[in-house]
Amino acid sequence: MLETVWRSADRDGSRLLRSAAALAAAVARLPVSLRATAAQDGLDLLAVLAGLKPLCLAGRGGAFDAEFRAALVAAAAAASLPVLEAAPWEPQAAPGVLPDWYRAATAQRCAKMRVLYLCRDVGIRDAAAALSAQGRVAAADEAALLGYPLCCVVQHHRQALGLEQLTIAMTARVAQGDPDRMARLIEAGVEPLPASAEEWRDYRRLTAIAPAPATSVNMCAACAGDDASPAAALARSHAALAAATAYPLRN
Numbered sequence: 001m002l003e004t005v006w007r008s009a010d011r012d013g014s015r016l017l018r019s020a021a022a023l024a025a026a027v028a029r030l031p032v033s034l035r036a037t038a039a040q041d042g043l044d045l046l047a048v049l050a051g052l053k054p055l056c057l058a059g060r061g062g063a064f065d066a067e068f069r070a071a072l073v074a075a076a077a078a079a080s081l082p083v084l085e086a087a088p089w090e091p092q093a094a095p096g097v098l099p100d101w102y103r104a105a106t107a108q109r110c111a112k113m114r115v116l117y118l119c120r121d122v123g124i125r126d127a128a129a130a131l132s133a134q135g136r137v138a139a140a141d142e143a144a145l146l147g148y149p150l151c152c153v154v155q156h157h158r159q160a161l162g163l164e165q166l167t168i169a170m171t172a173r174v175a176q177g178d179p180d181r182m183a184r185l186i187e188a189g190v191e192p193l194p195a196s197a198e199e200w201r202d203y204r205r206l207t208a209i210a211p212a213p214a215t216s217v218n219m220c221a222a223c224a225g226d227d228a229s230p231a232a233a234l235a236r237s238h239a240a241l242a243a244a245t246a247y248p249l250r251n
């Protein structure tokens with residue numbers, strides 16, 4: 001039932017239904033290869049509109065279709081949601097985990113990138129802007145703004161930092177240890193491929209994910225194995241929202 005997922009000012013849910021229809025139509029106009037990511041971005045925005053999460057982060061996947069981006073912005077504008085275009089967040093690392101030259105190079109790269117933050121209110125927008133300015137963010141801050149289970153974000157950060165350390169080692173191999181070349185490769189976003197069986201094993205382990213259905217959450221191991229976990233509950237609430245608004249989960 002729509003009422004069970006609807007908690008905001010749009011009392012009869014008519015605006016939510018219109019937004020769901022407009023976003024679904026915008027997804028359907030996309031090339032097939034872009035639809036899955038866009039459909040999830042659209043559902044994340046509907047979840048913000050329905051009061052299920054504070055912020056929808058869209059456009060992470062690289063290719064971001066201009067018309068679909070406009071559809072997201074239009075749906076946010078119809079509900080007077082603040083929209084921020086700013087740098088993506090990266091996981092905070094404890095001192096010594098990432099070398100200074102690498103942190104500087106990734107900060108340079110991220111400062112040039114833009115993702116879309118569609119926010120519940122101006123307080124959330126300001127918090128998102130502060131994190132974008134900060135660059136590397138704590139798991140607790142990211143989990144709070146995105147409405148993700150903290151356990152899942154903590155594991156995702158640990159895995160992402162492990163992948164960054166592997167990338168540093170592979171970049172050093174490709175650049176034959178030349179520090180200037182290593183920094184240039186990282187700043188340009190070049191990701192060397194694993195060369196040895198050991199690198200491939202680490203790469204597969206560090207890039208393995210368990211998506212929670214109907215959400216953008218990468219589930220932690222505990223959540224993935226438990227139907228009563230916070231990630232499983234979130235997946236059910238998002239699936240219920242999609243069902244209540246006739247928003248297609250698969251395109």
Ligand SMILES: [Zn+2]
Pocket residue numbers: 149150151152153219220221222223224229230231
């Ligand atoms: Zn979890």
